[in-house]
Amino acid sequence: MGNDTREVVMKVEEAIGQQIARLREARRMSLAELGESLGRHLGKPWSRQAVHQAERGRRAFTATELTALALALDTSIPALFLADKDEEPIEMPGRAVPSEEYRGVLLHADKDTPLDGIEELIVALHDIGDVLSRPALVRLAKIGQVAEQVATAGSARAMT
Numbered sequence: 001m002g003n004d005t006r007e008v009v010m011k012v013e014e015a016i017g018q019q020i021a022r023l024r025e026a027r028r029m030s031l032a033e034l035g036e037s038l039g040r041h042l043g044k045p046w047s048r049q050a051v052h053q054a055e056r057g058r059r060a061f062t063a064t065e066l067t068a069l070a071l072a073l074d075t076s077i078p079a080l081f082l083a084d085k086d087e088e089p090i091e092m093p094g095r096a097v098p099s100e101e102y103r104g105v106l107l108h109a110d111k112d113t114p115l116d117g118i119e120e121l122i123v124a125l126h127d128i129g130d131v132l133s134r135p136a137l138v139r140l141a142k143i144g145q146v147a148e149q150v151a152t153a154g155s156a157r158a159m160t
Contacts, residue, residue, distance in 0.1 A: 019079070020054055
């Protein structure tokens with residue numbers, strides 16, 4: 001009996017599933033809540049069991065389902081494919097791709113680009129966009145611009 005030294009690899013569906021689970025948990029959504037949210041985008045909700053199977057990497061995804069998942073989890077489609085850089089290599093036709101190389105292909109064509117923290121940066125930028133799009137902040141910015149114009153006009157009059 002010889003030792004089996006085959007490398008442990010992860011299927012792309014498993015990497016996507018793990019990311020779905022991470023994003024769902026980060027958003028404090030239950031399996032049922034994600035299933036219901038998917039239903040709003042797909043026309044039919046996923047059962048709790050279907051979401052669980054997806055998170056376990058036990059199903060392939062259509063482009064429509066990936067789009068619905070991204071919308072339901074408030075993320076991008078490429079973010080669904082991200083595997084942790086410390087995880088097993090990803091199984092691709094012909095060879096296993098190291099998870100860091102897999103992440104690099106998804107995010108950048110240049111493998112020398114640093115990837116640490118990129119997802120956190122994307123989330124932070126999204127949060128900043130949400131804050132800046134709030135109507136009260138838009139009004140405050142306009143009030144600030146008007147106040148600046150009044151101050152500038154007052155300074156100009158005082159000099160004349």
